[in-house]
Amino acid sequence: MLDLTPKEISPRNALRINPCKTCQPVGALYAALGVRRCMPHSHGSQGCVSYHRSLLTRHFKEPAIAASSSFTEGASVFGGGANLRTAVKNIFDIYDPDVIAVHTTCLSETIGDDLSTIILDMQVPEGKVVVHANTPSYVGSHVTGYANMLAGFIRYLARGESSSGGAAAVLPGFLNPGDLRELKRLLKLVGLPFVMFPDQSGVMDAPMTNTYEMYPQGGAAIEDIRALGSCAKALALGFFACAEPADVLEKKCKVPNLVLPLPIGIMATDELVMAAAEAAGTQVPAELEEERGRLLDLMLDANPYFYDKKVAVYGDPDTVAGLTGFVLELGMRPAYVLTGTPGEAFTRGIDAQLERFGVKGCKVKAGADLFELHQWIKNEPVDLLLGTSYGKQISKAEDIPLVRAGFPILDRYGHSYMPIVGYRGGMLLAEKIAGALMDRQDRDAADEDLDVVM
Numbered sequence: 034m035l036d037l038t039p040k041e042i043s044p045r046n047a048l049r050i051n052p053c054k055t056c057q058p059v060g061a062l063y064a065a066l067g068v069r070r071c072m073p074h075s076h077g078s079q080g081c082v083s084y085h086r087s088l089l090t091r092h093f094k095e096p097a098i099a100a101s102s103s104f105t106e107g108a109s110v111f112g113g114g115a116n117l118r119t120a121v122k123n124i125f126d127i128y129d130p131d132v133i134a135v136h137t138t139c140l141s142e143t144i145g146d147d148l149s150t151i152i153l154d155m156q157v158p159e160g161k162v163v164v165h166a167n168t169p170s171y172v173g174s175h176v177t178g179y180a181n182m183l184a185g186f187i188r189y190l191a192r193g194e195s196s197s198g199g200a201a202a203v204l205p206g207f208l209n210p211g212d213l214r215e216l217k218r219l220l221k222l223v224g225l226p227f228v229m230f231p232d233q234s235g236v237m238d239a240p241m242t243n244t245y246e247m248y249p250q251g252g253a254a255i256e257d258i259r260a261l262g263s264c265a266k267a268l269a270l271g272f273f274a275c276a277e278p279a280d281v282l283e284k285k286c287k288v289p290n291l292v293l294p295l296p297i298g299i300m301a302t303d304e305l306v307m308a309a310a311e312a313a314g315t316q317v318p319a320e321l322e323e324e325r326g327r328l329l330d331l332m333l334d335a336n337p338y339f340y341d342k343k344v345a346v347y348g349d350p351d352t353v354a355g356l357t358g359f360v361l362e363l364g365m366r367p368a369y370v371l372t373g374t375p376g377e378a379f380t381r382g383i384d385a386q387l388e389r390f391g392v393k394g395c396k397v398k399a400g401a402d403l404f405e406l407h408q409w410i411k412n413e414p415v416d417l418l419l420g421t422s423y424g425k426q427i428s429k430a431e432d433i434p435l436v437r438a439g440f441p442i443l444d445r446y447g448h449s450y451m452p453i454v455g456y457r458g459g460m461l462l463a464e465k466i467a468g469a470l471m472d473r474q475d476r477d478a479a480d481e482d483l484d485v486v487m
C-alpha cells in the first residue's frame with residue numbers, strides 16, 4: 034500500500050496528521066440524538082452539519098437527523114441570529130420536535146453569536162423547548178462537544194423540584210446503543226432505580242420497520258432530564274464526557290455525583306456494580322457474579338495468547354482508559370496509548386493504571402495523532418492495534434492485526450449493537466482480541482505446525 038509515513042521522527046508542534054479525534058459538534062449532535070423527539074440543530078454552514086451527520090451515519094448505519102442555520106456570506110458577516118430564528122420557526126412548523134438542541138460551530142463561535150440571548154428573545158411554541166451548547170471546534174474534541182451538550186441540557190432543563198422518586202441519575206459517556214442497553218440491564222439487575230440521560234438506544238439502533246420514523250421511540254424524555262435535578266445521586270461514567278455535566282448538575286440542583294471510569298473490563302465494571310449496589314442498598318445479584326466468573330474463566334483460558342502481547346490503544350480518552358485497563362487485566366502489555374483529545378488527566382489516569390500493573394516503557398500521549406503512532410510503530414512494532422477504523426492504514430502498512438473498538442468504526446457492521454461495557458461486553462471484546470491474535474498465529478504457521486486445536 035501507499036505508505037508515506039517516515040520512520041524518522043522530527044519535532045512537530047503546529048500540525049496534526051491523521052487526527053485521532055473529530056470536532057465538537059459531532060459529539061453535541063450525538064448527545065442530542067439521545068433525547069426523545071429532539072431535533073439537533075447546527076448553528077453554522079450546511080457544510081459542517083453534512084460532515085457531522087455523515088460521520089455519525091457511517092458509524093451507526095442509521096440516519097442522524099439534524100437541521101442547520103445555513104450560514105452564507107450575510108450571516109457570516111452580520112451574525113446568524115435571524116437565520117436561527119427562522120430555522121427554529123420552520124423546524125417546529127414542519128418537523129414538530131419536542132425540543133431543538135442548538136450547537137455552535139467554528140464560524141458562529143468566531144463571529145460571537147450570543148445564543149443565550151437569541152434563544153431568550155425568540156418565540157417558542159407552548160410546550161416546546163430550545164436549548165443550546167457552545168461547541169467551538171478549535172477547543173477539545175467531539176468528546177468535549179458531547180459533554181458540553183449534556184451540560185447545556187442540564188442548565189436549561191434540570192429542576193430540583195421535579196420528582197425522580199429518589200432514583201440515581203446516570204450520565205453515560207460517549208457509548209454505542211449496545212453499550213447503553215447493557216448498562217441498563219446491569220443497573221436493573223442490581224436493583225437501582227435510575228434516570229439515564231442521554232440514551233441513544235432505540236434511536237441510533239431503531240429496528241427496521243416498513244415506516245420511517247423521524248423520531249424513533251428511544252431517548253431520554255424532557256421529563257427525564259428535568260427529573261435529573263431531584264435525583265439522590267449522579268453516577269457519571271467517563272471523566273472526559275461526563276464529569277463536567279455532573280458538576281453542572283451538582284452546582285445547579287445539589288445532586289452529589291460520583292465520577293467513575295467507563296465500565297470496560299473487570300475492575301471498572303466492579304466499580305460501577307458496587308457503586309450501584311451501594312446507591313440502591315442492595316447486594317450484587319448471583320446472576321452478575323456468575324457473569325463475572327464466566328468472563329474471568331475466558332480470560333484465564335485464553336491467557337497464553339494474551340500474555341505479554343504488545344498492544345497500541347488509541348481513540349477517545351474515556352474509551353481508551355477503559356480498553357487499556359482491560360488489556361492490562363488480560364495480561365497484555367500496552368506499548369502506546371494515545372488519544373486525540375487534549376488533557377493531562379488522560380496521561381495521569383493511564384500512567385496510574387500502568388503503575389498498578391507494573392508496566393514500564395509505555396508511551397502515553399493526549400492531543401496526539403495517528404501519524405505519530407505510525408512512526409512509533411515503525412520504530413518498535415506491536416502485536417495488536419486496538420481502536421477505531423482510522424488505524425486501518427497502519428494495520429495494513431505494518432501488517433498488524435486491528436481489533437476495532439470505540440468511535441468511529443466506519444468500515445464494519447454490527448459493532449454499535451455489541452457492547453464492550455460490563456462483563457458481557459468484556460467477553461465479546463476478549464473473544465475478538467483472542468480471535469485476532471490466533472488468526473495471526475494460524476496465518477504465520479508453517480503447514481506442518483498448523484494446529485486445529487490451538
Ligand code: SF4
Nearest residue numbers: 056081084138139170
Ligand atoms: S468548520 Fe469547525 S465545526 Fe465545521 S466541520 Fe470544520 S471543525 Fe467542524
